Amino acid sequence: MIDEKQVKKALLEEQKNEITGHLIYKKLSVKIKDKSNAKILKRISDDELKHYEQLKSLTQTDVSPKFFKVHLYTFISLVFGLTFGIKLLEKGEDQAQYQYAQMLDNGDVIQGILSDEEVHEQELIAMIDEERLNYIGSVVLGLNDALVELTGALAGYTFAFQNTKIIALTGLITGISASFSMAASEYLSSRQEEDELAQKTAAKSALYTGIAYVITVALLIMPFLLIQNPFVSLILTLFTAVVIIFGFNYYISVAKDVPFKKRFIEMALISLGVSGISFLVGVAVKVIFGIEI
Incomplete structure (x- = not known):
């Protein structure tokens, strides 16, 4: 039996990750020169914000983003390349998927977020074309x-x-x-x-x-x-x-x-x-x- 407090704690953590991811993708979409990549990043940023709102509907709580992580991953992506920075971030999202899978009894909202995360990874792999x-x-x-x-x-x-x-x-x-x-x-x-x-x-x-x-x-x-x-x-x-x-x-x-x-x-x-x-x-x-x- 899953402890409700543990579930809410995990959901709040993932909610924080989603708003953090939203800001990272948003900043990168503004800073990179490639227009097609920028559009995809903006769309993913919007999806991350949607995930945040969906999780908020379950937790009934607002959370702040991890600002250090926002600055860190933006810096890494700009210095070491968009591909490296995003895939490093995606490794964290893979862990998030595992946590979501443990909470599927929360209904269609979690399942929908899982589906979006899978699409994200496929898009990210397909979109990158760095010299x-x-x-x-x-x-x-x-x-x-x-x-x-x-x-x-x-x-x-x-x-x-x-x-x-x-x-x-x-x-x-x-x-x-x-x-x-x-x-x-x-x-x-x-x-x-x-x-x-x-x-x-x-x-x-x-x-x-x-x-x-x-x-x-x-x-x-x-x-x-x-x-x-x-x-x-x-x-x-x-x-x-x-x-x-x-x-x-x-x-x-x-x-x-x-x-x-x-x-x-x-x-x-x-x-x-x-x-x-x-x-x-x-x-x-x-x-x-x-x-x-």
């Missing part, structure tokens, strides 16, 4: 290559040179050169595609690849510029690499609805494995050739 997601493959290429190549190179340089300034300078030269090489390769690869759209967007694909590579290079080299001990710097660089891998894969898992755990572990193991092998190569080179710097 940054269209070029996600290029970003993955630049990021993956920089992580694998540079973490390995820096690990090798660390034991071979044991001087943070030389390691940073060598890593920077290696990274910048590789970024230009990778961007050029992406451009030529895209130009060879049979798809006309891929050919036309070859320059942008190359740009996204190059930018992803350069940003990753800068973040990985930073510890060697800030800390004198090369081995501590290497540990921080490897930690930074894992954080980058975690953040990027989480972003992709939310925006693209793909599994997170397997992709994260695979990418982290490859980067750290290459780093370990390269470190051993650096040890071998120094021992065999007796090079001292």
Whole structure:
């Protein structure tokens, strides 16, 4: 038997979520440039307000929105992309659906809200067309290559040179050169595609690849510029690499609805494995050739 107080408490919480969602979608509909997306967001915003009113008819209570959440999700959507922000918000709505399902004895109102929530998710998935997601493959290429190549190179340089300034300078030269090489390769690869759209967007694909590579290079080299001990710097660089891998894969898992755990572990193991092998190569080179710097 369901406790009436618990039901009302849950309904009030969902009522608060609906008015919060209403304000988030409303703000985003005003701020984004794409008119078709703006119209859909406005419609969903209106639906969320309707859900609020329907729940209010059950609770007979007015509630205030979660203003921090409104500002937070608006900020996330504008900075990290509409797709990511909305799908992150939708994860909360999925939990709401589960709570609604536990209350279906409240009648047709709850069932109607459930139906609307399912339509919302389908619309949101269909509506998003962001440039940054269209070029996600290029970003993955630049990021993956920089992580694998540079973490390995820096690990090798660390034991071979044991001087943070030389390691940073060598890593920077290696990274910048590789970024230009990778961007050029992406451009030529895209130009060879049979798809006309891929050919036309070859320059942008190359740009996204190059930018992803350069940003990753800068973040990985930073510890060697800030800390004198090369081995501590290497540990921080490897930690930074894992954080980058975690953040990027989480972003992709939310925006693209793909599994997170397997992709994260695979990418982290490859980067750290290459780093370990390269470190051993650096040890071998120094021992065999007796090079001292």
